Amino acid sequence: EAGVAQSPRYKIIEKRQSVAFWCNPISGHATLYWYQQILGQGPKLLIQFQNNGVVDDSQLPKDRFSAERLKGVDSTLKIQPAKLEDSAVYLCASSLDPGGRKLFFGSGTQLSVL
Amino acid sequence: KQEVTQIPAALSVPEGENLVLNCSFTDSAIYNLQWFRQDPGKGLTSLLLIQSSQREQTSGRLNASLDKSSGRSTLYIAASQPGDSATYLCAGSFSSGSARQLTFGSGTQLTVLP
Numbered sequence: 001e002a003g004v005a006q007s008p009r010y011k012i013i014e015k016r017q018s019v020a021f022w023c024n025p026i027s028g029h030a031t032l033y034w035y036q037q038i039l040g041q042g043p044k045l046l047i048q049f050q051n052n053g054v055v056d057d058s059q060l061p062k063d064r065f066s067a068e069r070l071k072g073v074d075s076t077l078k079i080q081p082a083k084l085e086d087s088a089v090y091l092c093a094s095s096l097d098p099g100g101r102k103l104f105f106g107s108g109t110q111l112s113v114l
Numbered sequence: 115k116q117e118v119t120q121i122p123a124a125l126s127v128p129e130g131e132n133l134v135l136n137c138s139f140t141d142s143a144i145y146n147l148q149w150f151r152q153d154p155g156k157g158l159t160s161l162l163l164i165q166s167s168q169r170e171q172t173s174g175r176l177n178a179s180l181d182k183s184s185g186r187s188t189l190y191i192a193a194s195q196p197g198d199s200a201t202y203l204c205a206g207s208f209s210s211g212s213a214r215q216l217t218f219g220s221g222t223q224l225t226v227l228p
Contacts, residue, residue: 102148105157107157110155
């Protein structure tokens with residue numbers, strides 16, 4: 001069974017530039033999550049999708065971050081414009097349902113904002 | 115606001131030793147608790163999931179316990195091996211949350227010395 005796929009693996013940009021991350025969840029997983037993990041901290045939920053609808057985006061900085069999940073499968077997370085404090089690993093995860101069951105994580109995208 | 119705390123932030127033990135990792139949480143209305151392993155540059159791998167109705171879960175050399183009344187969970191690793199070296203994170207899913215999002219601790223970085 002294929003795992004959660006994410007790309008790119010690494011990204012280096014300058015502040016005020018824009019960047020986009022892509023995630024392909026495990027086939028059949030209805031719930032998709034984007035997490036931000038700053039060095040030395042645990043992951044923080046940015047947004048949670050159930051199929052193609054947003055369930056929770058309370059911690060998403062909506063002035064600069066946006067995310068979509070077209071057709072309830074792949075998802076993209078965008079930052080525009082980026083700030084220095086956005087430097088982090090962006091993790092995508094999926095699960096069969098939103099009931100807090102076992103999550104499967106991708107390898108993440110490491111973003112450095114200079 | 116739910117908080118999950120892991121102490122210590124780092125731990126070194128000699129190979130073969132049994133060890134316990136600690137996790138505490140502030141909200142007793144916990145739906146479940148998961149333990150994850152994270153290797154450098156990788157995503158998170160779910161190790162054990164304990165439902166609120168359970169007291170413990172076991173997988174191989176790993177045993178996780180959950181005590182809702184005291185707000186604590188432990189991950190016991192028996193006969194540690196150098197391959198166990200990684201960061202271990204716990205995450206609680208709380209019933210009071212609107213979407214049962216996971217709240218992560220900051221992790222304990224474990225080093226098993228050969």
